[in-house]
Amino acid sequence: MTTDKDNLRTRIQQAIQSQKRPTVTVLSSLLAIQDLVGYIPEEAIEEVAAHSKTSINSVFGVASFYPNFRFTPPGEHSVEVCWGPTCHLKGATEILESVLGKLGLDSEGDTDDGKVSFRFNTCLGACSQAPVISVDHELYGNAKPDIVLNLLNSLYEKETLN
Amino acid sequence: MSDKVNLTIDGVEIQAEPGSMIIQAAMDNEMYIPYLCYYPGMKPYGACRMCVVKAEAPTPDGSYRALPGSPASCTTPVSEGMRVETNTGDLVGLRKGIMELLISEHPHGCLNCHRVELCGPTDVCLRHVSVNDRCVTCPKNERCELKDTVRYMEMELTTPLTYNNRHLPMEVKDPYWDMDMNLCIVCSRCVRACDEVRGDRAITLIDKSGRSIIGTAAGTSLLESGCEFCGACIDVCPTGAIVERDYKWDKAVQKISTTCPHCPVGCQLDLDVNKRNKVVRSIPNRKAEANMGMACFKGKFGLDFVNNKNRLKKPMVRKNSILEEVTWPEALDFVAGKLEHHQDGDYALIASARGTNEDNFAAQKFARRVMKSNNVNVSSNSRPKLVNSLQNLIGTDCASNKIWELLDSQVILLVSANITEEQNVVSVPIKQAVAKGANLIVIDQRETELTRYATKWIRPLINSESVLIGGILRSIIDQSLEDHDFATEKCEGYDKFRNSLWDFDLVKVSAQTGISQEEIREMAQIFANAGASSILYGLETISDSHINDTVESLVNLSLITGNLGKKSGGIYPLFSGANQQGSRDVGCVPNLLPGHRPTASQGIDLMEISEACSSGAIKALHLIGDELFHNTPNRSEFLDKIKATDLLIVHESFASEVTEIADVVLPSALFSEKTGTYTNMEGRIHRLRPAIGPIGDEDEDWRILSQIAARLGSDDLSYSSSDDVLTEITNEVETYKTLQINSLDSRGHIRNPILNSSYVFSPIEFTQSKETLVNDQYPMVFAPGRVLFDADRDAGIVTENDLNTITRREVIEMNEEDAKEAGISEGDVIKILGEEFELTGNAHLNGLHSGMVATTALFGTLIESLNSSSEPDPMAKTAGLRLCKVRVEKV
Structure with missing residues (x-):
């Protein structure tokens, strides 16, 4: 247990140290940590506070302001459905419905089994391929409900194979 | 030419400080612009937008250019010739819109209730406004800035949103x-x-x-x-x-x-x-x-x-070993009758640290003139050496500079003082100075709040501080960092002092203090290279026999770098006791008469008084207030010894261990019931005004003493009011001469400085630590620390009886070698046993000096214990962080 925690702290410190930009801020450190660890654990708030010589309260103030920072570990896989204007016109609603149905969610969030974190995305930048869905940061264009369901199923199958 | 900026606000020409904001300029000229987020003294923020104005500034061709939009006056600086409108129809409409948005999330039922004119602040509302939305159920009702602002704006009393x-x-x-x-x-x-x-x-x-x-x-x-x-x-x-x-x-x-x-x-x-x-x-x-x-x-x-109800309300005299309530005349007659037999030197008086200048002036006069004894002291004067030598060396016995000058100090050296708990407000300018880039050097064995702000936190071996400062002085000379002109022109004894430094070889200093030569050199550079360096010392962890040496070294350090008499430099002794300074000034100490004149024969100090009580040399002891030796082992010793006196007179407000053994208890007034003055650590004289009336028959100490004096046939204390006493003080005490009693406001009055023609260097000695804190039974020194916040460890907050409580496991720092010898390894559960306490925690082995253990508790634990204390005045008895001897056991 202690080693897990120490390990987490080491990874957080690595993330903070890995920033090569000339100005390191509270925000840039938080971003670096979220990139490496996947979320902002309590330890990250403490480490960033120590590194930027401010209090945990101030760091938490920054972290809690941005919806993109999460304070709990994400699911094993990330699924994002684009609902930007183009995707919307090209049928993102159906895709959303089938994805939410499959995952058993009402809106953004994590599945109960912790397998998948689902989020809306306002534009994945591939409007020509609309509607677009991203699974583990890989884009799939011209999505259809059945293709999407297959994709999601494969996520679960991978697990059982392993 | 005036360096102020001229502008007009609503047609009125005013002047403002350059760089100030429009709203502050208006406020300084008694004009009101509604505001909610602005606060004088804080940086402009511009969150609420209540203070919007229209402003125009002149252009070079003589026309006026309007500032775009409606700028917030709290973020718009004044400029020469600016014209500001604060109340146009547009602005009023804008403000009302903003206020409507604000109160759409703030309960405001009473603000737009049609009965508001009929409803008194304590009336019960029958049905117009639901309970949660009432102003009358809000603790800030009628003290609310939001409500005042709504009223000022004469809002339509409806909520469109x-x-x-x-x-x-x-x-x-x-x-x-x-x-x-x-x-x-x-x-x-x-x-x-x-x-x-x-x-x-x-x-x-x-x-x-x-x-x-x-x-x-x-x-x-x-x-x-x-x-x-x-x-x-x-x-x-x-x-x-x-x-x-x-x-x-x-x-x-x-x-x-x-x-x-x-x-x-x-x-x-x-x-x-x-x-x-x-x-x-x-x-x-x-x-x-x-x-x-x-x-x-x-x-x-x-x-x-x-407000405590358990006050002592009537005088009490011990009759047949029971304290009985009596009338004032009876009590005073009794006291006078007894004291008659103690006018030949077997009498001592200890005045209260909360006594006003008037009380304590009367106290010393009573002891010296009426009772013919120089054994008079004030209870906070337990370490007189902190300031005794200051006066001879630099001419003043209190802080040489003002507290808020610390804001602009570039280096602040803090020696053994837990300011956050003992003189809290002094830490505010220090923290602000550090935020502005000042270097803070803390020399302390304990981890305190300010060690967190320190550029350098130095933990020397016990009682080696004077040697460490000596090493810094030597290093300053070695690196030619001294202010030679200041040291030779404004000070005496420089050469002799300089010669005394040859003993302070850095190798020797380093061995004696446990601090590396490199650190000492760096401290010398930081301190000497800054424009203004100030020194604050409490010497709370230093044994009495080392205090003089340390104070002298610190004065030398301030002199050699030319920091005395400089703005934001100087030296600040940190003692305790609200009126310790005033008590010294009015001569309520055994070695000084009013006005810092030395006595012909010096009285005895606090510990000696208790000794003299037990040996019979002092037969009558007069205690004003019970503040002595709280939270130290000396307390029980002190109580034991004073029991031996024939007559123990106590002026107190609450029953305590001392009133239990007293022969006479006289109820004394609290600070909140008194008129008088205190003198603070800067030598600033402040007024006390009675806030509440008497609770029982209690009286002010000067009046009690004056009545006893009259019964003893003396007219030395025939005063009719505390201002009478103050008038006599201003005549007797040179430094109080310019005090205008009637014009004393909250800014106070700085007493006249006592000026020396020149400052004096004192040669210093390389002293081996003379005193040892430990013994065979308790071989280690324990340095308890306390900080506001500890990121490394979870405080483990749990809620018990609806109160948050800290349940943290302490970590005990220990030297690696010591631990190895005792068979303790990292993380082991160990126990510290002191004479009066024990503490369990996990061992953490680090580079702490051998023979020491240390912990760092959370300030929250102190607050918790104060909050739950059953003492009438727990804050006055806050446990200070003192070094003590302990032994360590593995559990």
Whole structure:
């Protein structure tokens, strides 16, 4: 247990140290940590506070302001459905419905089994391929409900194979 | 030419400081622009937009150019020739719109109720407004800036927007303060006060826009968020969102400005007094130059003792070994009858550290003139050596500079002082200076709040501080960093002093102090290379026999770098006792007469008095207040010894161990019932004004003494008021001559400085530590620390009986070699056993000096114990962090 925690702290410190930009801020450190660890654990708030010589309260103030920072570990896989204007016109609603149905969610969030974190995305930048869905940061264009369901199923199958 | 900026506001020509904001310029000229987020003394923020104005500035061709839009006057600086309109129809409309938005999230039922004119503040509302939305149920009702602003703007009393109650739970589990975020208007004054002014950042704005609210990281308790319970957030809150818990709903019928009795800073506090003669609130005065609107946990939450019902109300005399209530004349006759037989040197008087200058002047005069004894002292004078030599060397016996000059110090050297708990408000300018880039060097074995702000935190071996300072002095000479002109032209004895430094070879110093030569050299560079370096010393961890040496070394350090007499430089002794300085000035110490004149034959000091009591040399002891040796092992020893006296007279306000053994108990008035003056650590004289009337038959100490004196046939103390005494003080004490009694306001009056023609260097000696703190039974020295916040370890907050409680496991720091010898390895559960306490925790082995153990507790634990204490005045008896001898055992 202690080693897990120490390990987490080491990874957080690595993330903070890995920033090569000339100005390191509270925000840039938080971003670096979220990139490496996947979320902002309590330890990250403490480490960033120590590194930027401010209090945990101030760091938490920054972290809690941005919806993109999460304070709990994400699911094993990330699924994002684009609902930007183009995707919307090209049928993102159906895709959303089938994805939410499959995952058993009402809106953004994590599945109960912790397998998948689902989020809306306002534009994945591939409007020509609309509607677009991203699974583990890989884009799939011209999505259809059945293709999407297959994709999601494969996520679960991978697990059982392993 | 005037260096002020000329501008017109609503057609009135005014002058303003360059760089100031329009709103401040208006305020300084007694004009009002509505505002909610602005607060004088804090940086411009521009959150609420209430203070919008129209402004135009002249252009070179003589025409006027309007500033775009409606700028907020709190973020728009004044400029020459500017024309500002604050009340045009547009602006009024804009403000009303903003206010409507604001109160759409703030309960305001009473504001737009049609019965509001008919309804008194305490009337019960039958049905017009639901309970949650009433102003009359808000603790800040009629003290609310939001309500005042709404009234000023003469709003239509309707709500066009849907009112949204946030339905957030109240935070009432932390000591002393309550938070109701349903009332918050998110002006973030509290967050800025905590950050900009106090430097704590214990609270912050959390969550996203639209849902943003005040809170702490992850919603934790204030006990672990780094809060110092100073109440600054409460003082600035414009609504009832953050309030004091005690007497929350009580209304003030009177506001009295007086001086805090807790420490020598002498904070000016405005006390709210309710109709039942109780002090319900204390709000620090913003105009006061000693505290600049700041207070601390003691001044803010530690004054409730004045309302305590268990007061001693009648004089008592011991008859047949039982204390019986008697009338004043009977008690005084009894005392006088007894004291008659003690006028030949077997009498001693210890005055109260909370006694006013008048009380303590009368006390010393009573002892010296009436009782013919020089054995007179004040209870806070337990370490007179802290300041005794200062006067000879630099000419003053208190801080050479003002507290708030520390703001501009570039280097601050702090030697063994836990300012956060002992003289809290002094830490505010220090933290602000550090935030501006000043270097703070802390020399202390204990980890305290300010070690967290330190550029360098040095933990020397016990009692080696004077040698360490000697090493710094030597290093300054070695690196040619001294201010030679200052040292030779303005000071005496430089050459002799310089020669005495040859003993301080850095190799030797390093061995003696446990601090590397490199560190010593660096400290010398930091201290000597700055423009203005100040020194603060409390010497709380240093044994009595080393204090003189250390003080002399510190004075030398200030002189050799030319920092005495310089703005933001200087030297600040940190003692305790609200009126310790005044007591010295008026001669209530055994070695000085009023006005710092030396006595012909010196009286004995506090410890010697108790010795003399037990040996029979002193047969009559007169104790004013019971403040001696609290929280030290000396206390029980002291009580044992004074039992041996024939006559023990005690002036007290509450029953205590001392009144239990007294022969006569005379009820004495508290600071809140007195007229008089205190002198603070800067030599600033402050007024005390009676806030509440008498509770019983208690009286002021000077009057009690004057009545006893009259019965002993002396007319030396025939005063009719405390101002009479003060008049005599101003005649007797040279430095008080310029004091104008009637014009004494919250800014106070700095007593005349006592000037030496030149400062004096004192040669220093390389001393081996003479005193040992330890013995065979307790071979280690324990350095207890306390900090506001500890990121490394979870405070483990649990809620018990609806109160947040810290359940943290302490970590005990230990030297690696010591641990190996005792068979202790990292993380083992070990126990520290002292004479009067024990403490269990996990061992953490680090580079701590051999023979020492240390812990760092959370300030929250202190606050918790104060909050739950059953003592009438727990803040006055706060356990200081003292070194003590212990032994360590493995569990």
